[in-house]
Amino acid sequence: MFEKSTWIRLPRNVVVGHGVRSSVVEVVDDLHLQGRPLLVTSPTPRKVAADPVAADFEAAGIDPAIVTIETATFDSVERVIETAEAEEASYLVGVGGGKAIDIAKMASDHLEMGFLSVPTAASHDGIVSNRGSVPEGDTRHSVAAEPPLAVVADTEILAEAPWELTTAGCADIISNYTAVMDWRLATRLKDVEYSEYAAALSEMTAEILVDNADLIRPGLEESAWVVTKALMSSGVAMSIADSSRPASGAEHLFSHQLDRLEPNGALHGHQVGVGSIMTAYLHGGEDGVWQDIRAALASIDAPTTAAELGIDDETVIEALTTCHEIRDRYTILGDGMNERAAHEVARKTGVID
Numbered sequence: 422m423f424e425k426s427t428w429i430r431l432p433r434n435v436v437v438g439h440g441v442r443s444s445v446v447e448v449v450d451d452l453h454l455q456g457r458p459l460l461v462t463s464p465t466p467r468k469v470a471a472d473p474v475a476a477d478f479e480a481a482g483i484d485p486a487i488v489t490i491e492t493a494t495f496d497s498v499e500r501v502i503e504t505a506e507a508e509e510a511s512y513l514v515g516v517g518g519g520k521a522i523d524i525a526k527m528a529s530d531h532l533e534m535g536f537l538s539v540p541t542a543a544s545h546d547g548i549v550s551n552r553g554s555v556p557e558g559d560t561r562h563s564v565a566a567e568p569p570l571a572v573v574a575d576t577e578i579l580a581e582a583p584w585e586l587t588t589a590g591c592a593d594i595i596s597n598y599t600a601v602m603d604w605r606l607a608t609r610l611k612d613v614e615y616s617e618y619a620a621a622l623s624e625m626t627a628e629i630l631v632d633n634a635d636l637i638r639p640g641l642e643e644s645a646w647v648v649t650k651a652l653m654s655s656g657v658a659m660s661i662a663d664s665s666r667p668a669s670g671a672e673h674l675f676s677h678q679l680d681r682l683e684p685n686g687a688l689h690g691h692q693v694g695v696g697s698i699m700t701a702y703l704h705g706g707e708d709g710v711w712q713d714i715r716a717a718l719a720s721i722d723a724p725t726t727a728a729e730l731g732i733d734d735e736t737v738i739e740a741l742t743t744c745h746e747i748r749d750r751y752t753i754l755g756d757g758m759n760e761r762a763a764h765e766v767a768r769k770t771g772v773i774d
């Protein structure tokens with residue numbers, strides 16, 4: 422008897438393009454959302470987008486509340502929940518980078534309220550996903566959460582954001598290559614649940630981005646367009662799989678461990694990109710695709726070495742040798758690398774000297 426079933430939760434409206442920030446109110450109307458919005462943002466994104474979105478709401482006769490969070494913590498999620506209750510908000514609008522959007526996502530999950538995702542940086546593929554990642558204790562990786570009802574991604578705002586945020590988004594996408602390799606390996610060795618559609622979408626997204634790498638240049642709004650569309654489709658792959666597997670393998674374990682060892686390290690996307698160079702080497706050895714991954718990262722100005730990440734060599738080795746422990750996710754790291762092997766892969770791939 423066939424007893425399989427699936428429930429894929431995706432945004433109903435995805436609006437991307439020049440000046441679409443001013444469409445947030447129209448999108449809210451299209452979703453038949455009533456009552457008061459609570460805008461969840463952080464200091465710079467507030468100036469860049471949340472204050473203008475609030476002004477758009479006011480012009481439409483809707484009185485928005487706004488909360489500015491400084492850190493990506495569960496205290497911030499708690500503050501958003503309390504503000505939503507105190508201000509009698511009916512839905513949330515997350516405006517900012519990955520952390521502000523993840524906090525809005527986690528709070529909306531708790532409040533059982535819808536939320537809109539309004540990214541101000543093309544820096545991560547959580548813009549659309551049904552995953553939220555807020556550090557809790559030793560945990561850094563994402564957990565299941567509410568997907569956005571809608572995404573409004575204004576390429577004018579995204580193109581004006583610091584260039585390194587866009588290159589971080591590209592690297593988060595390029596890392597899909599190794600995430601899918603790890604997923605396939607885990608399926609073969611551990612029989613983990615696998616979706617061929619989600620894996621194919623994730624790989625195709627990385628391929629399209631790499632094929633269009635020459636369009637990805639600072640100050641070009643078209644770059645924001647190409648990268649944002651890739652981030653969306655990578656997020657959709659995670660929602661189809663109902664797991665971050667299509668976009669997160671050992672390279673993400675490495676980055677999550679760096680976040681624990683070096684909380685003021687580099688951007689998420691940049692760390693996973695460097696991780697991906699090394700885990701591609703572990704998958705394919707000398708003749709594998711690690712050099713292609715490194716070349717793709719270098720071509721869009723993303724870091725390819727520990728020095729470029731601003732992280733010392735010892736921390737890279739510690740992260741490589743311990744990160745398999747941080748989550749129950751089988752990857753090419755298996756039951757862990759020893760220190761000599763970690764030095765070998767980091768040196769052979771040029772990540773450390």
Ligand SMILES: NC(=O)C1=CN([C@@H]2O[C@H](COP(=O)(O)OP(=O)(O)OC[C@H]3O[C@@H](n4cnc5c(N)ncnc54)[C@H](O)[C@@H]3O)[C@@H](O)[C@H]2O)C=CC1
Nearest residue numbers: 465518519520541542544545546547550552553554582689
């Ligand atoms: N939920 C999910 O599925 C996923 C979640 N993530 C999470 O997202 C986070 C990474 O996101 P990021 O955006 O890299 O970090 P972030 O949210 O800390 O943003 C990085 C910095 O960029 C600033 N910023 C944002 N927009 C700006 C603009 N337009 N102009 C000037 N500055 C701007 C922010 O204020 C912040 O200081 C990590 O916590 C990661 O785990 C990443 C991928 C997927």
Ligand SMILES: O=C(CO)COP(=O)(O)O
Nearest residue numbers: 554562563665668669673
């Ligand atoms: O960053 C992500 C995908 O790019 C989410 O992955 P994690 O589940 O490892 O946090």
Ligand SMILES: [Zn+2]
Nearest residue numbers: 546593689693
């Ligand atoms: Zn990521």
